[in-house]
Each structure stands twice: as structure tokens, then as C-alpha cells.
Amino acid sequence: MDKILILDFGSQTTQLIARRIRDMGVYTEIIPGDALLNCDTITSEVKGIILSGSPESVYGTGAAPDQKIYSWVCSGGGAMPLLGICYGLQRMTFDLGGRVEALPHVEYGRINVKLNIGYEQPAINREQETGAGGLIYKFLNGFKDSFTAWMSHGDTITQLAPGFREYGASATGYPAVVAHNEKPWFGIQFHPEVTHCEDGNSILGAFVFNVCGCEKNWSIEHYMEELNRTLRERAADNPVLLLISGGVDSTVAGAALLKALKPEQVHLMYFDTGLMRKNETETVRLILQKLGAKNVHIIICGEEFLSALENKTDPEEKRKIIGDLFITIQEREVARLKLPDSYLLAQGTLYTDLIESGKGVGKKAHVIKSHHNVASPLVDAKRKAGKIIEPLDRLYKDEVRRLGRFLGVDEDVIRRHPFPGPGLATRLPGEVTKARCDILREADAVFIEELKSRVSHNNKSISLYDDIWQAFAILLPVCSACDVSGEMNPGYVLALRAITSSDGMTADVYPFTARDLQEISARIINSVKEIGRVIYDISSKPPATIEWE
Numbered sequence: 001m002d003k004i005l006i007l008d009f010g011s012q013t014t015q016l017i018a019r020r021i022r023d024m025g026v027y028t029e030i031i032p033g034d035a036l037l038n039c040d041t042i043t044s045e046v047k048g049i050i051l052s053g054s055p056e057s058v059y060g061t062g063a064a065p066d067q068k069i070y071s072w073v074c075s076g077g078g079a080m081p082l083l084g085i086c087y088g089l090q091r092m093t094f095d096l097g098g099r100v101e102a103l104p105h106v107e108y109g110r111i112n113v114k115l116n117i118g119y120e121q122p123a124i125n126r127e128q129e130t131g132a133g134g135l136i137y138k139f140l141n142g143f144k145d146s147f148t149a150w151m152s153h154g155d156t157i158t159q160l161a162p163g164f165r166e167y168g169a170s171a172t173g174y175p176a177v178v179a180h181n182e183k184p185w186f187g188i189q190f191h192p193e194v195t196h197c198e199d200g201n202s203i204l205g206a207f208v209f210n211v212c213g214c215e216k217n218w219s220i221e222h223y224m225e226e227l228n229r230t231l232r233e234r235a236a237d238n239p240v241l242l243l244i245s246g247g248v249d250s251t252v253a254g255a256a257l258l259k260a261l262k263p264e265q266v267h268l269m270y271f272d273t274g275l276m277r278k279n280e281t282e283t284v285r286l287i288l289q290k291l292g293a294k295n296v297h298i299i300i301c302g303e304e305f306l307s308a309l310e311n312k313t314d315p316e317e318k319r320k321i322i323g324d325l326f327i328t329i330q331e332r333e334v335a336r337l338k339l340p341d342s343y344l345l346a347q348g349t350l351y352t353d354l355i356e357s358g359k360g361v362g363k364k365a366h367v368i369k370s371h372h373n374v375a376s377p378l379v380d381a382k383r384k385a386g387k388i389i390e391p392l393d394r395l396y397k398d399e400v401r402r403l404g405r406f407l408g409v410d411e412d413v414i415r416r417h418p419f420p421g422p423g424l425a426t427r428l429p430g431e432v433t434k435a436r437c438d439i440l441r442e443a444d445a446v447f448i449e450e451l452k453s454r455v456s457h458n459n460k461s462i463s464l465y466d467d468i469w470q471a472f473a474i475l476l477p478v479c480s481a482c483d484v485s486g487e488m489n490p491g492y493v494l495a496l497r498a499i500t501s502s503d504g505m506t507a508d509v510y511p512f513t514a515r516d517l518q519e520i521s522a523r524i525i526n527s528v529k530e531i532g533r534v535i536y537d538i539s540s541k542p543p544a545t546i547e548w549e
Contacts, residue, residue: 001027002214003045009033009063009087011053016505017085017193019396020201025216026208034063042072048081048184048212051088053191057102057155058087058094070096081135081184083207086153089178089187098161103174107151107189110196112171114146135211136179139186140167142206147198149176149190152542156189184211194506220399220406224256227391231260234389239339241267242346243326246284247419249348249392252404254291256391257346259407267295269333271326274302275423275437278445287413297337301329302434309425309432315549318432322422327382345382349390350397350504396503417448417470418504418546426549430477440475443494443528447473450520451498457513468510471498473524474548480533491532494524498536499546507541 004021008014008030018028031041033052042049051065058064072080084092090100117140149170156174160166164187168177176189186207192200208214240257244250257266268288272281281298288296308321334343382388392400397418404414420426424437427444448471456467465471474497479490496517498510521534537544 001045001217002047002212003043004028004048004050004208004212004214005042005046006030006050006052007033007035007065007069007088009052009054009091010056011085011087012055013191013193013505014052015394016396016503017050017052017204018394019399019503020193020204021208022218022399024201024205024208025218026214027218027222032063033065035066037066037068037072042080044075046080047074047214048083048207050207051082051084051091053085053152054087054091056087058090058100059155064091064095067095079183079185081207081212082186083211084185084187085193086151086189086191089189090153090155090157092185092187093157093161093164096161096163098157098164099159100155101158103154103156106154107156107170107172107174108153109151110148111151111190112146113149113168113176113190114171115140115143115168115177117167135184136167138210139179139206140177141210142199142202142204143168143177144199148196149188149192149198150194150196150200151190153189186211195502196506220402224259224403224406227256228260231257231389231391235261235265235344237265239265239267239343240346240389241269241330241334241339241343242348243330244268244270244284244288244348245419245421246270246280246287246413247348248397248404248414248416249350249400249418251287251291251348251413252400252407252409253346253348253391254288254293255404255407255409257389258291258293263292263294266293267297267337267339268293269297269299269330271329272298272300272302273305273322273423274434275305275322275425275432276441277419277424278441287410290410297333299329299333304329306432306434306437311431313430315426315429318425318549319422322425326421344387344389346389346391349393350395350400396505398502415466417465417468417472419472420547426547427472427474428477429474429548436475439492439528439530440473440494443475443524443531444473446524446527447471447496447520450523454516464516467500468498469501469504469507470546471496471510473497474537491525492530493533493535494528494531495548496520496534496536497546497548499541501541501546504546505541507546509538509540512536 004026006014006018006028014030018030021028035041074080094100160178163180163182164178165181166175166178170176178187191197192203242254242257244254254268270284305325308325309318312318401414424440425432428436428440451465451471452463454464456462456464458467474495476493476495478493480493481490499507500510501507517536524534525531
């Protein structure tokens, strides 16, 4: 099976590159950027290598690839095709004798790129060229003459490495598209993998298919076959305990476990933490029954969570408290259930959770925020001990939904908006109390009900809820004066968040009409007496994260 190998230098979007290429039907594998290269890592199936981006500089602590990458001969003979993306291009340039320097002003966000191909021959002759010239044309065939790219770098190339030529520049005048004159080596100073980049899939596809000659032979069915084999090897005959929330991720993880293992081997445990959405526990109970699970355990523990969070306001501290308490209560319940010490803990962790918590494939990923199921000390200890199974840890949200449909999970569950493991605690800046949870629960329920009852203006056949990737309310620790029946009284400020995305790594604000926002705001204020003012969050990701904490 044809394969593209990706060297991970710590970029938040490395896995997104792999996801884009897998969507094209080509298998991808990610290894640490500084891994030693040999015939075990670069097999005959590898048709090309991508050097990913990185938050580091080539002059700082950024990882360098094994230098054998520049002399490796592919199975078909000739140099191995390489594509450097952002830091990957800077890395190639630096390693091969070019110059990389800091920009006076960073290039960040949407920036126009214009090609300067410079061919003198008519286009028909370019298609017939062989060797490097032919591959350069095939690669550039994936680009428009002028397009909007997504950039995120503070360094740039000030001198190309010997043998390289510039074929496109950014609007600020720096190299954005380069290629080697003789070898199948290419570089782009932007991120084609993010949705904000115009025709990014065409650019990646030009490398994967036109340059590397890959065939489409990868699918979600292949992923499930591999997952079944991996889960059976990891679990053997040991019990597996999954902490399940009823959201998409943990439900699909449960379905995958039940598909791969014996149903009596799988235990599904749900905690009512007091931080759940309105009527969540009953909804989850019905979902678990439909999965066909033999062992379902529903634990009511709201008082313990709220007590542990009392007077705690720091977001990182709250997440770690919640993560540790999940494990503490889980261990207590395991003892009550008399599960053997050999049991394994399963989680519905996604790759986005891992990469944002600094747990990417390599060692260069930066911590954006600690996810309760990743960075908690107790969870981390179990991971290091090999006692955790994470069936979805290389998938993005949309891939999880695709896998869920393949496994037969109900569409109502598949379509549910993401809900964080720490629950409402991430949507309550400041102290978490039962009273504030109750207010937020009611307001959020009204918001979601309104979205489900309103028709999308983009597609009249679906609701606003289905047109939105994720929507929720945030109760701010701020009171504002409001006029109720002619009297001035303080009321809480409620923020609404609604975004569009395909993978959760980048997100745009959902463009509500003014009328929708006005009517939704009015209903929330009229329905929840403690709310006195409603605002709408119009921040994209990046720089903001989707959740507020």
C-alpha cells in the first residue's frame, strides 16, 4: 500500500496534513522529526516524505531531520520526493546551505501568494517535459496563479539553498513556493492543510499524486481493520474500562471497543459530575443501552466535583483537579466492582486533545491548554505505565463521526456538538458553584433548543444546529446593570459561542443574522431570570481556542 511519511517537528497541524492526505485515499504515517531513518522507517511503500511545520526556529531548539533524508534513494530509483511545509522548508533550506532569518514583522494569517513560473516554452511542451522539469510542472499544476494562503511564521528564507529556485512569492515579497532544479524536492512557506488556505487540497494532491505517483488505496475500513487488530493485541483477555460521557468521542470509542472485543470484557462508566448539560444523564443512559453494552455503570458524584472545585478559579488548576478526580473516583469504583489489577483504562481522546496538551508524536509540541484526559498527573502516570487505550488518538472530530457511522452509531449521537470532558467547568470562568452551573445549564439548553428549531440560511434543508460545528453558552463572572420592570438590577452576562470547522484545529465564527441573535438573546433573557445581558463571541481559532478555558 502506497504511503506518505510525515516528519513531525511539533506543529499543531501535523496530524491535519495526514488527515487531508488520508481523505484523498492515501495512507500516511507520522514519525518524530528527528527519528533515525533506515529501511524499517522508510519502507518500499513510502513514495514521498513531508517535513512538517514547527513552533521553533532552525536556530533554536527545533528538531533537525536525520541528514540521510537528503541522500535517500526511493524504491523506484532516484532521490526521494520531499515537501517542506513552513518550518519544513526552512529546515531544508538551512540544512542544504541556504539562509533563514527572522522577519521584522511576522507573516501570520491570510496572505496572498502569486506564482512566477518563468517558463519560456508553451504550456503543451511543459506537460511533455521529463525529469525534474516535468515534476516541477506537475507540482505547480496544483496551484492557481494567485491565491490566498495561510501563514504562521516569524522567520523567512533570505537565500535559497544551492539548486533551488523560487516559483512563487508572498505579497510581502518573500519566497513562498520553491523547487529544486534537479531533484524532486519542493517547499512552501504556508500551510495548505488548514481550511483557510485556498485550494490547499489541490496543492497537497499535486505532491502526493503528480510527484509521488501514489494510488488511492486507504479508507476508514482499513483504519477499523487495523484498530481491531491493535485493540485485541493490547487488551488480550483483560477487562477494559471506558469513562464515557455520551458525547461523540467517547460513544464512538465505546462502539469501537464493543466491535473489537467481547462485550462482557468492556465496562462503560458514566459520571454525573454535576457539570453536565440539562437532562444529560438520562440521555446518556439511553445511548448506552442502544450500544448493546453488557456492563454499564452510572455514578452520581456531583457533590464531590463541586466540593473539589470550590474557590478554584485558575483554568489549568480546574482541569487537573477534574482529571485527577475522574481517576480517583474511577479507581474507587473499580475496587467496588472488583476488577483485576490487569484492567486497562480506555478514553475517547482525540489527536487535538493530545497535540494541544503537548503530547504529539515527537517532543516539540507546545502546550496550548492541558486537557483533563491528557495532562492530569494520574492520567499521565497511567499512560506511561501502558495502562491506557485510546482508540481515537490519531483521529480528528470529523473522522470520528465517519468512523461512528461505519460502526452503526445512531445519527442523533453522531450529530451532537462536541462537549468537553470537564463539562460546564470550562464554560464557567471564575469559581464553579452549583448555582452558577444551574444558571448556565438552563441558558445553554435554551440556546441549543433555539438552534435546533431555526432553519439554516445557508441550507434550508437543515437546522442552524446542524450547520454549526459547535455552539454553547459561557456564564461570565460579571454582572451588568439591567432594567427589569422599571427597576435597575444586576444580572449575569452570558456569552454565546458558535463556530464552523472541519477538524477543530481551526475555526471561524458562525455568521448569524442580526435577527437570529436578537431573538435568541431575548428568549434567553426572558427564560433565565438571572441573565441580564447576552453577548456574541466573534473570535476565530487561532488565535482564540474554541472553549474559553
